[in-house]
Amino acid sequence: MIEKRRFYMNGSWIGSLDGRDHVVIDPSTEEEAVAITLAGPRDVDAAVAAAKAALPGWAVADPRERRALVERVLEQYRRRERDLAEAISLEMGAPIDFALAEQAPSFSWHAENFLTAFDGIEWLRPLGTAKGSMIALEPVGVVGLITPWNWPANQIALKVVPALLAGCAMVLKPSEQAPLSACVVAEMLHDAGCPPGVFNLIQGDGAGAGTRLSSHPEVEMISFTGSTRAGRAITVAAADTFKRVTLELGGKGANLVFADADERAVERGVRHVMENSGQSCNAPTRMLVERPIYERAVETARAVAEATKVAPADEAGDHIGPVVNARQWEHVQGLIQKGIEEGARLVAGGPGRPEHLNRGFFVRPTVFADVRPGMAVERTEIFGPVLSMMPFDTEEEALRIANDTDYGLTNYVQTADEGRRHRLAQGLKSGMVEMNGKLRGRGAPFGGTKASGRAREGGLWGIEEFLEVKSISGW
The missing domain is CATH 3.40.309.10 (Aldehyde Dehydrogenase; Chain A, domain 2)
Known part of the structure; x- marks a missing residue:
């Protein structure tokens, strides 16, 4: 059985403060496959604190620096593509050839589309012909990213990459059914030289770590993909702190x-x-x-x-x-x-x-x-x-x-x-x-209406999800 009991925080792999054991079952064999630790409240708080400490420097980093980091992450992906595919195949049951052809490559496909969109962003621009009026685009802040098990690399890319490009610091909580693929991505980011604390990974379930992250007063935004039932619960948990909530939920096309x-x-x-x-x-x-x-x-x-x-x-x-x-x-x-x-x-x-x-x-x-x-x-x-x-x-x-x-x-x-x-x-x-x-x-937004949530992920719209618009007069 694979052991993945540590979390990635502030640039290092560390043990849990108050978590509990969890075992992932291989869906093809019904045998125990992966042992992880589900984060407790103190673990979530530590991850948020690491992101908060890293935010000021990353938020004002030159956009070219943020772009260069994502390019280095793509280089790491090309080295680790098979590792990512094998992780997905084991944890959620995608056939290995499908994982290699569709599941894992979705990470690079989205990352490349985000880079294309990123090059067209004007971070500070005039408001039309209004004299002295400017529009500034700034990162939302510390963001919580909660991803599902069905397309793990796809959904991690749709959240982590635009958050990095926007200048946000983040805490990623993947589904407890899909911990391995998230660990591979964390290793990719580490080896690409992501500044400590900008990206943090905890494992956890929705009722525990997900709720704590969604209600945390120092998290400015939650981006969630999963069931409509869970999206409703996250919206309620986030309400008291007035954070931005973006939801990509179910469908019945x-x-x-x-x-x-x-x-x-x-x-x-x-x-x-x-x-x-x-x-x-x-x-x-x-x-x-x-x-x-x-x-x-x-x-x-x-x-x-x-x-x-x-x-x-x-x-x-x-x-x-x-x-x-x-x-x-x-x-x-x-x-x-x-x-x-x-x-x-x-x-x-x-x-x-x-x-x-x-x-x-x-x-x-x-x-x-x-x-x-x-x-x-x-x-x-x-x-x-x-x-x-x-x-x-x-x-x-x-x-x-x-x-x-x-x-x-x-x-x-x-x-x-x-x-x-x-x-x-x-x-x-x-x-x-x-x-x-x-x-x-390429770069078209992915998202829905009604009980499917109203997120718009991918391309320019996906980056804008992680940005605040500031109006400035008297420039």
């Missing part, structure tokens, strides 16, 4: 497939749902299909789901791995059973593990057809490889069903009709809309 969509639209949508074992907040888990092609789409979805291989994370190849832990497996199983009980048509997958696997938190790639609005599988973020399909007759009906959700992260449109694409892009109530399989551009 709709994928609107029209009869004129390209021939691979359905397959593409199903694969997106199954990727990362369904554990992506932007997965298009509700597929709305225009009625003339509905039954053909259901058959395509069945075939794709049944062809999706499931195997342990350490096996090479194109397959999905387990879900993250026993609790998540039980959550997914319960919703699959609920879908059956509520009368959805099960066309692929179903309850239980795949037949060839007798241990590990593996889920059968599952497709439900004839789902009705209001069913549990249509309303709830399942966070597993489960797709819900339903027919529609008109564009207006599809838009109404798509928007009838508590969430508002990402929606998808598949149609050859340009006018329809434009109407739906503006009518869908979500922070992001992707159409015809085209990925969002």
